[in-house]
Amino acid sequence: MSRRIAIIGGGITGLATAALLADRGDRVTVFEALDDVGGRAGSWEKDGFRFDTGPSWYLMPEVFDHFFALLGTSAREQLDLVRLEPAYRVYHEGEREPFDVVSGRNAAVAAFEAREPGAGAELATYLDSAGEIYDLAVSRFLYDPYVSLKGLAHPDVLRKLGTLLPLLLRPLSTHVEKKFSDPVLQQVLGYPAVFLGGSPYDAPSLYHLMSHLDLDDGVLYPRGGLVQVIRAIARLAEDRGAEIRTGTPVERILTEGGRATGIRLADGTVVAADHVISTADMHHTETVLLEPELRSRSDAWWDKRTPSFGALLILLGVEGELPQLEHHTLLFTKDWKANFDAIFGEGAADGIPDPASLYVCRPSATDDDVAPAGHENLFVLVPMPAAPELGRGGVDGAGDPRIEAAADAVIAQIADWTGVPDLADRVRVRRTITPGDFAADFGSFRGGALGLAHTLRQSAMFRPGLRSKVDGLLYAGQTVLPGVGLPMCLISAELVVKLLDGDTSTGQLPTPAHAKG
Template identity: 50%
Template sequence: MTGGRRAVVIGAGVAGLSTAGLLARRGYEVTLLERGTAVGGRAGSLTIADAPGFRWDTGPSWYLMPEAFDRFFSLMGTSTEEQLDLSELSPGYRLLPEGLDPVDVPVGADAVAELFETLEPGAGEEVRRYLAEAGDTYRIAVDRFLYTDFTSPAPFLGLGVARRAVRLIRLLAGSLESLVNRRFQDRRLRQILSYPAVFLSSRPSQTPALYQLMSFTDLVQGVKYPSGGFAAVVESLRRLAVGHGVSIRTGTEVTAIVTDRARANPFRQIPGVGRATAHLSAARAQGVTVRTSDGTVSGTGEEFIPADVVVSAADLHHTETGLLPAGLQTYPERRWRRADPGVGAVVVMLGVKGELPELAHHTLIFSEDWTPDFAAVFDTLPGGAGQKASRSVYVSRTSATDPDVAPDGHENLFVLVPVTCDPSMDTSAVDAIADATLDMIAQRAGVPDLVDRVVVRRTLGPADFAERYNSWRGWALGLAHTLTQSAFMRGTNRSRAVSNLYYAGSTTTPGVGVPMCLISAENAVTRISRSGGPSRDSARSGRDRR
């Protein structure tokens, strides 16, 4: 172990593992603390003793933005090729639109244009223009807006941004739904280009049109699958972190972030005081207190783990309101009353006897009018009556690509049903949603005996997300990517009250999704490095240390 400064990272999901690995590579002595019994967080893995041969990813399943993975692995002194075995999916996914024939959605601008033209005359050339614009927006976002903490205006001052300023402002001010609907008339085409909003924990009518860039990632860059699923991604992150000296403690719950004071210094509130001076007057984290999952504690009742830097990759609401005193909260409870929690989810994991060629590796099932679907998810109050689940759902038949996730003669299905964020949703409500969804899948896919062929079934609901991950309101992903919750308005990756406390993960900047978590880890570590501390080129054989 190096003699560098000590860092504690809270939460061993994708962001926590990535942050810990990057810090260790820069010379920190890192302790990574995880409340659960395994690493991965929302990117978890499930096996069942009485269902041998089945394995499910319990969270992320779309491998998008490959350059985010490439960049992270390069920072860790390795490469994606060394770490993961990737397969290209063809088709990228299948669409099962209500009342219409299935549509296989290809990859590549030419193939997509050909498909669009067959469904709507003139849409082929229009989608070429749309995807070219989406690609340009994507490159600007990657080059200027994602790998930044918005503490400097420099990302906005480049010539490339200036030339696109008017268009970017229009994209931020307008909605994805309006942008798509103006340019395409066919319902299927609108849904293909609008549905990525759900993967941003939002709905098309509230998602800035800037996020048209999502269509570039799946329709042009393509959809890949890492052999072993996202469990293989998590294992790679774990292996790299440990190889660089990170100490991972599972079954260890952080109960408080300990600081040198209970409240922020009022001096930092004086108008005109510079940022650096303000941080010097802020509180400082001294470490964290923990307890183990079996309820035991060491010493006199609490174990204290000292640290020079603390990074929380846990749910931001929990970090701010559960681990810090009221006087040191950058985001106090009153701030959260105005926040849009985004999408909740009911996850259904199935083992099915026999083959299901009617479903692709990725299948999207859309209702004819999905307005009620979004209303059920975003407009229903927790605990309220009425429809709480969407009838537009996502199905992953992982066994279409990976034979190791199901025994011979069986299929592995992962079903994601968007629901309202409501941790009061009990098991009977989750089961009712799962039952109705399976009936719908059977009807829409043309597999009338689907339910009868299910040999194993497990579910997760908002209450599970709340309990397992301390998710605010049981959210599945994180804050919705609405206008006021995007880019610099989404928040900060550094506490304004505790100078050496930082944030990473899907509930902070830059946003939701595995690539965003990798980026958030790099951004947090970059900001820590700017504040001082060891930073060494670990080209030496740090990966081989044990």
């Protein structure tokens, strides 16, 4: 019999969960509070510019391939993917010439060797390890719902314990610094911790596996932006019968006798359901949508959690070309440790780092449809403390004065470091987004940009699971298993499907025989 499923949240996790369950014959409705789907992976348009407002890297392509295959299609059929060359560009404080990071083993090894003699051979060994650990993570860790520890007793895992334990106990920064001396190469290999919402000084060195993705595999981009991923999944969900209702905030998860029975919308409408799946941040779900006695975790537990960094996002529509920037460009400060301490350390809520290590996406380098002819589209991400009290953003300078002053400083920094002295004068569209906006729009825990950071005690079996103490209620998304980022959200959706079907296996769901390659 088909089940009535109410899904809270129309981000990628909610949409992916809806698509998978509707494909199995369940009656699924997605309730999204905002006027459009996508959540953090949203889109914004003004004066001919279209911006992705969240994720902008397409990594772990095999996760996307597997998800689409579960629905009998393929990433190739749903998206127009192009490979970026170079993968990204790095500007280091005090150095005028950038370092271009290229993908592919031989090219990456040569680039590292040219920067630091001996680093090429060291990188080859490093990537061998990264690839091996990545394959183990995908096959044994990421698709495990951790309802038991049986997956950790698998022979593949036991054989690697001697390798895994040191990687779990040693920070990524230490692991990298022991192998490479050049500060730029250290930063290139430590930066993947930021994809995980954290700092290379706190993330376990197990996450050196991320370098397999950009240096071995390569970096892709879906033409039209990452929003095309969202639109494709929403389309697949609706094609299979799921209903997606936007502008429909949920006020309460309803229960009876310790079991979820449905939801109540903000307008008072009651929607009955056999199962409720909340893809909102777990903290928001438990503290806002559930009665206090039904929460699975206490305030004291949450007080000990580490949110991801906050983010100052700056969306810029710029007149004229910017060849100094690649599709992905990173600016790294000399004193990287101080930069991360300003974000995660004591007193971190005092302000936004200046100068900051930051990221610039220029999709107009690859895509003709994101900016008017003769103009550029820039998405700037500045990691900052997860502190909503620092203020809200706005359009064309209308954000809080402290935020707009920080954005001015960031624009000036990009201009100086990359050699575009008139950048500020060429800005035609501008919008700022802050942790205060993340908290207000997405119920984000402490205003963090990416859910919970991937520290040791917030990874794998130590990360919050998908089951609530309320029967019939499941959690999914960035604050629970398996973690942050679009690929992890797709896996989280698959874990929900497995648990609803009573499947506690540690691997991927089998793809249908008719799936397209």
